[in-house]
Amino acid sequence: MAKKCVYCSAELSGENAVDVCERCGISVWGEKMFQAIKDNMNAARDSGDLNQGNIGIAS
Numbered sequence: 588m589a590k591k592c593v594y595c596s597a598e599l600s601g602e603n604a605v606d607v608c609e610r611c612g613i614s615v616w617g618e619k620m621f622q623a624i625k626d627n628m629n630a631a632r633d634s635g636d637l638n639q640g641n642i643g644i645a646s
């Protein structure tokens with residue numbers, strides 16, 4: 588099941604845990620902030636947090 592960007596509905600590759608495409612993420616948060624968010628989400632996924640169906644954004 589392909590994930591889609593929550594802003595523009597573009598299909599996502601699935602490599603990132605965040606449900607926003609590169610273009611929208613950068614336009615919303617800026618490049619550095621978006622990268623930090625992706626790092627956070629990917630780290631949370633890699634540590635197993637998302638396996639419990641709990642998709643909160645790490646603070």
Ligand SMILES: [Zn+2]
Nearest residue numbers: 592595608611
């Ligand atoms: Zn998008």
